[in-house]
Amino acid sequence: MSEEVRRVLDPLSPPSGGLVRLRTRIARDEVRRVSGRRVRVGLGALVVAVGVGWAALNRGSDPVAASPELDLARMSLGLLPAPTEPLTLPEAARATTAVLRVSLPTDQVVFYVMASFQPSGAAAP
Amino acid sequence: MGEEELEQLYARLERPLCNVVYRWLWNMDDAQDVVQDAFVRLWRMRRRVDMTTVEPLIYKIALNLAASRRRSKQVWRWVSLETIRVPFSGDQPTDDALASRDETVRLCAAVDALPEDLRRIIMLCEYSELSYDEIATLLSIPAGTVGSRRHRALRRLREALSDGSTGPRGH
Numbered sequence: 001m002s003e004e005v006r007r008v009l010d011p012l013s014p015p016s017g018g019l020v021r022l023r024t025r026i027a028r029d030e031v032r033r034v035s036g037r038r039v040r041v042g043l044g045a046l047v048v049a050v051g052v053g054w055a056a057l058n059r060g061s062d063p064v065a066a067s068p069e070l071d072l073a074r075m076s077l078g079l080l081p082a083p084t085e086p087l088t089l090p091e092a093a094r095a096t097t098a099v100l101r102v103s104l105p106t107d108q109v110v111f112y113v114m115a116s117f118q119p120s121g122a123a124a125p
Numbered sequence: 126m127g128e129e130e131l132e133q134l135y136a137r138l139e140r141p142l143c144n145v146v147y148r149w150l151w152n153m154d155d156a157q158d159v160v161q162d163a164f165v166r167l168w169r170m171r172r173r174v175d176m177t178t179v180e181p182l183i184y185k186i187a188l189n190l191a192a193s194r195r196r197s198k199q200v201w202r203w204v205s206l207e208t209i210r211v212p213f214s215g216d217q218p219t220d221d222a223l224a225s226r227d228e229t230v231r232l233c234a235a236v237d238a239l240p241e242d243l244r245r246i247i248m249l250c251e252y253s254e255l256s257y258d259e260i261a262t263l264l265s266i267p268a269g270t271v272g273s274r275r276h277r278a279l280r281r282l283r284e285a286l287s288d289g290s291t292g293p294r295g296h
Contacts (some may be wrong), residue, residue, distance in 0.1 A: 004286040005279060008232045009251050014143040014157045024134055029165050087209050 070114060126171040126179070135164055142187050142253040148236055148248050159194055163187040184253055188245060202249065219230040221239035235285035243278035248273045 045073035072088060087095055093116070102111040138173040139160060149155040163234065236244065242264075244254065249260045250271070261268040 003234070005282050008236055008282060008286070010146050011140070011252065012147060012153060014139055014153055014160070018139050018157055018161065019132060021133055022132075022164055025161055026168050028170070033169075050264075082239055 119125060126167075126176060130176070131171070134183070138180070138183060141254070142184065144252040144294060145184070145189055145248040146191040148244065149188075149195045151233055153171045153196070156191075160187055162190055166190075180253070181255060181259045182251065182289055184255065185263050192241070205213065227294055232286070238285050239278055239281060243274055243281065247275040247278040247282070269277050 070083070070089075071080055076084055096116050098115055098117055100113045102110055102113055141155075142160045142163070143153065143156045146159045147153055150156050150159065163183055166186055167179070169184055202231070239247070245264060249255060249263070250257075253260070255263070257271040258268050260271050264271075266274075
């Protein structure tokens, strides 16, 4: 190897105190990463809270009640006579009213349960 | 890898790593900064590090960071050679100091003129204690290529220096 090439490749010494600076940098990096993780967790919680709030504020409107003649609760309390002839649901109540035929051991009796329900599936009282 | 192992590794490799990286940045403070950055990254991945291959790994990280930092200096080819720190004894640089600076710039320009792959080879061969096999694995090239590229790099360096007309060039 020529003298000039040797001079090009002549090893140099780095500034002193490198190890101390490295320790400081690692400690700073750890702090930054921990605080970054906290910020991410906080942001995640905020997003969830906003989502829950938004869902609560935009929840579907209450179901339209069936016509008063079909109020099962009042019927069961004897406050309302059972219908003696077929009734027609009002137009607005059709989308939120369900009728279920209850199977019984005899064909002599036909029993229906009828209820208003939330569009999400939860039955309204 | 524990903290103590990392510090021992740093104490052992700081100088050779700084010398390799210095040939990319031509500023020892920057070189040391890049080396420390490489160690911080190594510390972040400490749980996945295999201690038997940690040396080639740290060289690889440092070389990539050095190349990246060099690229980020948009006008490096002019700036880097103009900011080489040659200490002057007084306020006014003496003729000797100016001559020494010119000589340093010429030597650095010769290294800068080397293609990236040859520079990596010659610096790793010169300063790291890695074997040809380890360097080959690190650079993803056949082991036999390391020797031939080192030879070619030295030849180019000699030619550039004997030519005397080498100036700062990009790649």
